[in-house]
Amino acid sequence: MSFDVSRIRAEFPILAREVRGVPLVYLDNAASSQKPRAVIDAVSHYYEHSNANIHRAVHALSEEATGLYEGARTKVADLLGAASAQEVVFVRGTTEAINLVAQAFVRPRIAEGDEILVSHLEHHSNIVPWQMLCEQTGAVLRVAPIDDRGEIPLEGYAKLLGPRTRLVALGHVSNALGTIVPVQEMVRLAHDHGAPVLLDGAQAVPHLRVDVQDLDCDFYAFSGHKVYGPTGIGALWGRAELLDEMEPYQGGGEMILSVSFDKTVYNKVPYKFEAGTPNIAGAVGLGAAADWLRAHDFGALMRHEDDLLDYATQRAAEVPGLRVIGTARRKTGVLSFVLGDIHAHDVGTIVDREGVAVRTGHHCAQPVMDHFGVPATTRASFAAYNTRQDVDQLIAALHKVLEIFGE
Numbered sequence: 001m002s003f004d005v006s007r008i009r010a011e012f013p014i015l016a017r018e019v020r021g022v023p024l025v026y027l028d029n030a031a032s033s034q035k036p037r038a039v040i041d042a043v044s045h046y047y048e049h050s051n052a053n054i055h056r057a058v059h060a061l062s063e064e065a066t067g068l069y070e071g072a073r074t075k076v077a078d079l080l081g082a083a084s085a086q087e088v089v090f091v092r093g094t095t096e097a098i099n100l101v102a103q104a105f106v107r108p109r110i111a112e113g114d115e116i117l118v119s120h121l122e123h124h125s126n127i128v129p130w131q132m133l134c135e136q137t138g139a140v141l142r143v144a145p146i147d148d149r150g151e152i153p154l155e156g157y158a159k160l161l162g163p164r165t166r167l168v169a170l171g172h173v174s175n176a177l178g179t180i181v182p183v184q185e186m187v188r189l190a191h192d193h194g195a196p197v198l199l200d201g202a203q204a205v206p207h208l209r210v211d212v213q214d215l216d217c218d219f220y221a222f223s224g225h226k227v228y229g230p231t232g233i234g235a236l237w238g239r240a241e242l243l244d245e246m247e248p249y250q251g252g253g254e255m256i257l258s259v260s261f262d263k264t265v266y267n268k269v270p271y272k273f274e275a276g277t278p279n280i281a282g283a284v285g286l287g288a289a290a291d292w293l294r295a296h297d298f299g300a301l302m303r304h305e306d307d308l309l310d311y312a313t314q315r316a317a318e319v320p321g322l323r324v325i326g327t328a329r330r331k332t333g334v335l336s337f338v339l340g341d342i343h344a345h346d347v348g349t350i351v352d353r354e355g356v357a358v359r360t361g362h363h364c365a366q367p368v369m370d371h372f373g374v375p376a377t378t379r380a381s382f383a384a385y386n387t388r389q390d391v392d393q394l395i396a397a398l399h400k401v402l403e404i405f406g407e
């Protein structure tokens with residue numbers, strides 16, 4: 001299979017549209033990716049042909065919908081290299097997965113003075129649930145420092161592991177900077193201290209080959225909407241024995257085997273964690289996205305995104321006053337930068353007029369911004385369908401920004 005970007009682009013209907021009278025250049029993929037026809041069709045086909053509630057009824061549509069939903073679970077398990085589909089819990093997204101682990105796994109196992117270890121690179125959704133847990137239990141949040149490239153030096157991290165570390169929670173790839181974190185080595189170090197590890201894979205699954213068994217982590221979370229799938233669906237993978245031991249996260253229908261006022265018996269894993277009617281269409285769409293990713297040559301896709309990042313980094317150096325924030329040695333396709341003294345929101349607004357969609361702000365990673373002493377950056381982030389021409393249009397738009405601001 002060779003990588004042909006024009007064929008890939010043709011699979012994404014939205015890329016054919018114009019914004020503000022010019023062709024769309026979509027460089028906000030770290031926030032949410034666009035969807036290929038295969039995913040859009042899977043969702044509408046589900047609603048047109050198979051829509052029903054799952055698991056409960058014996059009628060044909062319900063059986064069909066259940067088959068599609070459970071089939072999607074297997075596809076997600078395959079995408080993550082999981083040993084079994086029963087280790088995959090459908091959730092709303094990474095945020096819900098992390099909250100689930102905080103409340104259903106860590107909370108019953110943590111005491112006052114125990115520690116949770118995260119890094120300075122984390123997205124707010126891998127900080128705030130732990131702060132809430134610390135408030136609830138008297139546990140302490142420890143933070144592994146980052147350096148000026150936006151990497152996490154291993155010595156600083158290792159020093160914070162200790163006998164009271166109850167969980168390590170790390171982003172696999174930084175959304176704000178693109179840093180690829182050496183999580184395999186960090187998992188090994190955590191396990192040496194008997195600490196289980198949750199990895200936030202929101203930015204990794206779209207860009208890297210993820211194998212939870214190779215990584216040897218204990219939990220892995222990601223969101224459908226960043227991997228060419230729908231919003232409102234994602235997955236938490238957990239080791240079967242840990243999921244088995246855990247209490248449910250929410251109570252309700254679907255997560256029980258029997259209910260009486262005297263005693264309720266919970267369902268088995270993973271249904272124990274899926275209270276209520278789930279996002280069935282979302283799961284079907286996520287299954288289609290997993291199929292879509294697996295149908296392409298992932299190695300070629302990664303090389304294409306690496307090439308775009310190299311090209312963008314090189315072209316960014318031509319823009320006067322542009323400073324790249326985040327220069328890790330291993331990065332996915334994220335170019336975060338500041339442009340002289342011009343506020344990121346002004347940069348974003350002007351490049352948008354040229355049809356270029358980028359994200360501006362703190363990217364839900366305020367501690368990262370604080371480390372670099374900036375309130376916000378402009379972030380261009382790449383996906384499989386982006387091209388060198390998209391980069392050229394971004395650079396041309398940045399020159400316009402400089403003209404307008406007279407810099």
Ligand code: PMP
Pocket residue numbers: 030031092093094095096123125126171173174175200202203223364
């Ligand atoms: N972690 C990282 C690294 C992210 O980039 C994001 C989304 N920006 C999240 C967690 C949260 O994902 P979601 O909003 O889909 O739950």
